[in-house]
Amino acid sequence: MSDGTPALSVSDAMRLAKRALEQLTLRVVGEVSECTVKPGYKAVYFTIRDEYAVLPCLIWRDAYDACGMDLRPGMLVEASGAFTAYAPKGRMQFQVRTLNPAGEGVLRLQVAALARRLEAEGLMSPERKRLLPTFPRKIGLVTSPRGKAIHDVIQTLGRRYPFAELVVAGVQVEGEGAVAAIAAGLAMVAAHPDVDVIILGRGGGSYEDLMPFNAEEVARAIAVCPVPVVTGIGHEPDDSIADMVSDLRASTPTAAAEAVAPSQEEVSERLDAAARLLGRALAHSVRERAHRLRLIAHRPVFRDAECLMSARMQSLDMTTEALHRALPESLRISRDKLTRMRDSLARSASHLLDAHSAKVDASRTRLQGGGVRLLDKGERSWDLYAARLEDLSPLGILKRGYAVCYDETGNRVVRSIDDAQSGDRVRVRLASGSLGCLVEDTRTET
Secondary structure, three states: OOOOOOOOOHHHHHHHHHHHHHOOEEEEEEEEEEEEOOOOOOEEEEEEEOOOOEEEEEEEHHHHHHHOOOOOOOOEEEEEEEEEEEOOOOEEEEEEEEEEEOOHHHHHHHHHHHHHHHHHHOOOOHHHOOOOOOOOOEEEEEEOOOOHHHHHHHHHHHHHOOOOEEEEEEOOOOOOOHHHHHHHHHHHHHHOOOOOEEEEEEOOOOOOOOHHHHOHHHHHHHHOOOOOEEEEEOOOOOOOHHHHHOOEEEOOHHHHHHHHOOOHHHHHHHHHHHHHHHHHHHHHHHHHHHHHHHHHHOOHHHHOOHHHHHHHHHHHHHHHHHHHHHHHHHHHHHHHHHHHHHHHHHHHHHHHHHHHHHHHHHHHHHHHHOOOOOOOHHHHHHHHHHHHHHHHOHHHHHHOOOOEEEEOOOOOEOOOHHHOOOOOEEEEEOOOOEEEEEOOOOOOOO
16 A cells, blocks of 8 residues: 555665664763774774663774774763764664763773772882781771761671771761772771781662772772781672772672671681691600600610710729739839939939048148148047037027017018017017017117
8 A cells, every 4th residue: 555655775774764863963862781892903893781772882993093092991081073874784882972971980090090000109009008917916007987887897807807906097088088088097097006807898879979999098098008908898799999009809798797707617627627736746755755765765875874984984993904014113213313313413412521531631732731730530530520510500599698579460570660560569589488478669770
């Protein structure tokens, strides 16, 4: 049935549709779901969508390069252009002239650029990630004091690990001023004595709500923190720069609390395992020492007491025998030497007496020639020597009325008045005995 309008070919119909669509210029906002950016292609093909519809798009390569974007799925973009139709495929598409990030997409681009810069500095390097303490004594928590996250962390730690002390810094986690508050909270908790690990967390929220955790100031505060930092920000899909820089990323604040604190069951299992290892080590040590003790007990020195001194006793016997041989021989040599010395002395004395006798005889002869009578030789010698000894004897001097004065001890002779003072006691030796005297005064005799 016909209304009089001539029928069009498919090509004519597509050309009409194409002209009509190209007159409709629009700005469309949507999330990129698919994207094809290949070298050598004249255009970039991508798809944007919202909750209820999908729109295929293309942008010529020179226009794409001019927009300065790195198009990726998940980005929210604002595309300006017009609809067109591709006749060979019978497909409608939106030909984009300008392309810009929109809303959250702008934020994501900014965050991605900051993440790349911090990664280039090494802040996200796995080598700088620190291990968490196995049994922390003091745990720090930086979060909102009014959010659900703080209650989740406290309940989890109380259930799993009630032994640790919790240090809480309540800070603003979203809105203006949140970045400075989070960085200050981290520094304050890290400066608290004996804090072993810090949890940085908050509950879920929109991408804009979580933006303080994408701030460079927060990232650098985590990097310079002297103790490990565990982040539990938002929910499982959420990922922030703070998560990338932290020593460990947990999906939620509750998961962060579970990561830093072992459960009581885990502690008990570890202690049981350690006890078993210690028991085995002690048993092995006891067996080893018992074996060494048995080896030592079988040594000869512990089985025969004389074994320890046998070498020294044998050496003593040999020394004794050597002395027994050496002493008689030494005495014989000394006796022979003494005999030779006595004979030599006798000969020397005889020669000396003979020489003096010759001199005396010569003198006697001269005196007799002068008319002086001399005693016989034997008579002269002994009487002369005895008279001379009598004259030189101290006792002979004392018998003639002289005395010797000693100090009170009797060891020192008092030869001058300077050797005694008035009041000193002295002892005076006489021919028949001694007198104890007291010095009354001293005076010089001329």
